[in-house]
Amino acid sequence: TEEYSFAALEDRWGGYWEQHHTFAPLDDGSTERRYVLDMFPYPSGDLHMGHAEAFAMGDVVARYWMQQGYDVMHPIGWDSFGLPAENAAIKRDAHPAEWTYKNIDTQKSSFQRYAISADWSRELHTSDPEYYRWTQWLFQQFHAQGLAYRKDSPVNWCPKDQTVLANEQVVNGACERCGTPVTKKSLNQWYFKITEYADRLLEDMAELEGHWPERVLAMQRNWIGRSEGAHVDFRVEPSEATGDAAGRDLTVFTTRPDTLYGSTFMVVAADSDLALELVDPEHRQALETYREALKNVSEIERQATDRAKTGVFLGRHAVNPLNGERLPLWASDYVLADYGTGAIMAVPAHDQRDLDFARAMDLPVRAVLDTGEEDPSVSGVATTGEGTLVNSGGPDGLDGLGKAEAITRAIEILGERGTGRGTVNYRLRDWLLSRQRFWGAPIPIVHCPDCGEVAVPEDQLPVLLPQDVAGEQLAPKGKSPLAGIESWVNTTCPSCGGAALRDTDTMDTFVDSSWYYMRFASPNDDDQVFDRAAVDRWLPVDQYVGGVEHAILHLLYSRFFTKALYDMGLVSFTEPFKALLNQGQVLNGGKAMSKSLGNGVDLGEQLDTFGVDAVRLTMIFASPPEDDVDWADVSPGGSAKFLARAWRLAQDVQFAGAAPGTDPDDGDLTLRRLTHRTVADAARLLDEHKFNVVVARTMELVNGVRKTIDGGASGLGAGDPAVREAVEAVAILLSLFAPYTAEDMWAKLGHEPSVARAGWPAVEDALLVQDTTTAVVQVKGKVRDRLEVPADISAADLQELALASQAVQRSIGDAAVRKVIVREPKLVNIVV
Numbered sequence: 075t076e077e078y079s080f081a082a083l084e085d086r087w088g089g090y091w092e093q094h095h096t097f098a099p100l101d102d103g104s105t106e107r108r109y110v111l112d113m114f115p116y117p118s119g120d121l122h123m124g125h126a127e128a129f130a131m132g133d134v135v136a137r138y139w140m141q142q143g144y145d146v147m148h149p150i151g152w153d154s155f156g157l158p159a160e161n162a163a164i165k166r167d168a169h170p171a172e173w174t175y176k177n178i179d180t181q182k183s184s185f186q187r188y189a190i191s192a193d194w195s196r197e198l199h200t201s202d203p204e205y206y207r208w209t210q211w212l213f214q215q216f217h218a219q220g221l222a223y224r225k226d227s228p229v230n231w232c233p234k235d236q237t238v239l240a241n242e243q244v245v246n247g248a249c250e251r252c253g254t255p256v257t258k259k260s261l262n263q264w265y266f267k268i269t270e271y272a273d274r275l276l277e278d279m280a281e282l283e284g285h286w287p288e289r290v291l292a293m294q295r296n297w298i299g300r301s302e303g304a305h306v307d308f309r310v311e312p313s314e315a316t317g318d319a320a321g322r323d324l325t326v327f328t329t330r331p332d333t334l335y336g337s338t339f340m341v342v343a344a345d346s347d348l349a350l351e352l353v354d355p356e357h358r359q360a361l362e363t364y365r366e367a368l369k370n371v372s373e374i375e376r377q378a379t380d381r382a383k384t385g386v387f388l389g390r391h392a393v394n395p396l397n398g399e400r401l402p403l404w405a406s407d408y409v410l411a412d413y414g415t416g417a418i419m420a421v422p423a424h425d426q427r428d429l430d431f432a433r434a435m436d437l438p439v440r441a442v443l444d445t446g447e448e449d450p451s452v453s454g455v456a457t458t459g460e461g462t463l464v465n466s467g468g469p470d471g472l473d474g475l476g477k478a479e480a481i482t483r484a485i486e487i488l489g490e491r492g493t494g495r496g497t498v499n500y501r502l503r504d505w506l507l508s509r510q511r512f513w514g515a516p517i518p519i520v521h522c523p524d525c526g527e528v529a530v531p532e533d534q535l536p537v538l539l540p541q542d543v544a545g546e547q548l549a550p551k552g553k554s555p556l557a558g559i560e561s562w563v564n565t566t567c568p569s570c571g572g573a574a575l576r577d578t579d580t581m582d583t584f585v586d587s588s589w590y591y592m593r594f595a596s597p598n599d600d601d602q603v604f605d606r607a608a609v610d611r612w613l614p615v616d617q618y619v620g621g622v623e624h625a626i627l628h629l630l631y632s633r634f635f636t637k638a639l640y641d642m643g644l645v646s647f648t649e650p651f652k653a654l655l656n657q658g659q660v661l662n663g664g665k666a667m668s669k670s671l672g673n674g675v676d677l678g679e680q681l682d683t684f685g686v687d688a689v690r691l692t693m694i695f696a697s698p699p700e701d702d703v704d705w706a707d708v709s710p711g712g713s714a715k716f717l718a719r720a721w722r723l724a725q726d727v728q729f730a731g732a733a734p735g736t737d738p739d740d741g742d743l744t745l746r747r748l749t750h751r752t753v754a755d756a757a758r759l760l761d762e763h764k765f766n767v768v769v770a771r772t773m774e775l776v777n778g779v780r781k782t783i784d785g786g787a788s789g790l791g792a793g794d795p796a797v798r799e800a801v802e803a804v805a806i807l808l809s810l811f812a813p814y815t816a817e818d819m820w821a822k823l824g825h826e827p828s829v830a831r832a833g834w835p836a837v838e839d840a841l842l843v844q845d846t847t848t849a850v851v852q853v854k855g856k857v858r859d860r861l862e863v864p865a866d867i868s869a870a871d872l873q874e875l876a877l878a879s880q881a882v883q884r885s886i887g888d889a890a891v892r893k894v895i896v897r898e899p900k901l902v903n904i905v906v
């Protein structure tokens with residue numbers, strides 16, 4: 075016999091599955107398909123505890139579906155463009171590829187040790203020219219459809235280093251490198267028109283309901299931020315001095331057109347062009363001073379509701395289209411330039427921000443909705459409840475109406491007069507995809523002095539990143555590092571052949587990850603972005619697994635890409651991920667692991683100490699998959715002991731057991747029932763993602779087998795065919811969580827590898843019938859009822875059943891129950 079040693083098992087089976095392509099799908103159409111995908115990793119270094127958890131969860135689903143007989147695709151790849159590689163390259167005076175591919179090698183061997191059921195033949199890297207060629211090709215399709223366009227927009231700018239900064243390089247409003255406060259600078263940048271898909275992104279969430287975590291759907295809904303309301307045109311009084319002799323309209327977006335009669339002033343975003351256009355010359359200086367100061371205030375500060383309100387009067391008035399009232403125009407930072415129209419009608423009585431502003435600037439407050447609450451001009455609290463309209467144009471206006479009716483009516487009146495209309499507004503903004511960075515897919519556009527913006531033709535893709543650059547050359551200097559590499563920038567125009575310049579921005583890495591799940595269907599296709607038939611076969615993804623940190627951007631961008639490609643006729647589905655599982659975090663001591671707290675746990679050390687299987691099993695057993703795992707509270711040592719106990723069962727059968735294939739019919743019935751019930755329940759629990767409960771049930775089964783071997787009714791010990799049947803089931807169940815142990819058990823049981831392909835054990839329904847027994851219920855010592863109950867009923871369940879019995883309730887009558895004595899499963903004694 076042999077002692078259980080995880081190291082020996084990892085040695086024995088390590089590499090076996092890759093060599094034998096155990097996890098490559100058949101992909102021959104013979105079997106129903108399932109696609110399981112883990113969010114692909116960023117190769118930042120070696121694997122860490124977070125990867126270990128997420129990939130253990132995804133692997134349970136993939137391996138379970140394989141056992142169920144589905145043809146499963148479970149690919150893996152690397153999200154290998156991005157800023158960290160660039161920073162590392164600058165530090166080491168190397169090319170970012172060097173650091174990136176070295177990390178991939180390290181991570182890959184760790185993943186293989188960790189025994190993920192991945193099909194390595196589909197491995198891809200988003201930084202490979204064979205991949206980013208198609209990222210660029212997709213960009214061209216978006217560009218051709220008008221879904222990719224350029225416009226001026228502000229970037230983070232460090233005035234000392236004279237460089238553009240990515241958001242993650244801005245720490246508390248200052249440059250990460252030198253601490254100088256970051257300002258904004260205007261640059262011409264590329265966008266994807268995701269806003270065109272806002273409604274569909276919202277509507278199609280109905281399909282995801284129940285299959286995606288509710289909080290993720292809520293976050294997406296909120297991010298899209300659909301509000302119904304109205305555009306209302308206010309006539310600005312003409313002003314010769316402003317160069318606006320005819321007057322003009324100032325349109326606002328409001329969700330509350332019912333409050334139009336309560337508007338007492340208007341506010342435009344101080345940092346908008348609109349403010350500059352509207353301001354009277356006499357007030358221009360004040361406005362400019364105010365705008366200058368604003369540059370140092372972050373968006374978050376600006377939107378903070380408790381911030382003191384500031385602003386400047388623009389020296390002009392506009393007219394309320396409903397009552398003809400003259401309203402002063404102000405500019406303030408609490409109105410955002412890029413939301414709605416960048417201008418509002420202020421209704422201080424019913425909007426707290428407007429009320430705070432009115433009090434700061436001594437502007438009038440007029441309540442138009444009687445809600446029964448205290449007068450806002452007295453209380454300082456805007457009233458926002460339901461109520462009846464007052465002060466709103468008498469019965470011909472809105473007076474007497476409720477809020478909802480008044481909204482409808484106000485829009486009607488505005489429509490009749492041609493001064494307003496119902497509209498829908500979104501919080502969602504277009505996706506800014508250009509980055510002034512080196513390590514990303516170059517935007518495949520050439521700027522020609524004669525032809526303008528020219529797309530690089532398909533046969534000239536990929537636009538390759540330059541190879542022979544390193545270190546400081548990669549540092550951003552006001553423009554993308556690519557702009558400094560003249561031999562790369564200077565090119566000829568694909569259209570006229572004249573001298574032209576390459577676009578020097580690279581794409582946001584979220585572009586790479588918006589379509590990688592499609593590329594997995596035909597990852598080695600050099601002729602096209604993907605093989606349409608393969609994509610149609612495999613997609614959408616049946617189960618996506620990853621962290622909730624991607625709840626918004628990555629998932630929303632992928633959903634947008636899918637819909638856009640659908641509209642282009644490139645795919646036949648409109649949602650990429652049918653089901654989503656967000657695994658929890660791995661904590662240590664109740665806190666997220668971090669360098670500053672010094673509570674990091676090194677995955678490599680854990681694997682060396684406890685073995686891969688014990689770490690994986692612990693991740694699964696610790697909690698339901700969505701919950702956090704606190705590594706300080708778990709026991710990988712305990713998991714290792716359990717695995718050894720299970721493995722020894724296989725060894726017992728190897729030496730003294732029934733031969734493989736022995737009919738278990740004559741075996742120990744109690745054990746057979748336990749086996750079949752465990753397998754049947756496990757399937758249901760796995761479907762419900764209650765992985766931790768499946769582990770607990772497997773532990774019970776292992777205990778049951780040991781009991782039977784040591785003293786089962788048949789007296790056959792390990793030779794009982796029910797024992798073989800049970801241990802085979804244990805090996806198959808464990809193959810989802812502890813691949814090395816399970817594989818070795820399977821071999822000891824006399825089977826060919828791999829256990830991963832053993833198939834889910836067949837359940838005999840006849841063995842699922844629970845053992846029942848008769849429980850006697852006594853009231854005041856007299857038998858009042860007899861109940862047929864499961865033999866393993868809990869005390870609590872039995873008590874509940876007994877108290878619910880009609881006969882028992884009749885005999886208790888009005889008396890108070892003083893005590894219930896339960897001796898499950900046979901007796902309940904009720905004292906009244």
Ligand code: ANZ
Pocket residue numbers: 301327328329330333343408409410411412413414415416417418419420421424425499
């Ligand atoms: C008048 C009013 C009266 C408003 C009232 C609210 C309550 P959501 O629901 O988030 O879409 N608003 C419009 N554009 C704005 C901007 N660029 N910056 C800051 N605030 C803006 O919010 C819509 C409401 O936010 C609009 O309705 C407008 O104020 C304000 F009792 O108009 B409301």
Ligand code: ZN
Pocket residue numbers: 522523524525526567568569570571572574
């Ligand atoms: Zn040209």
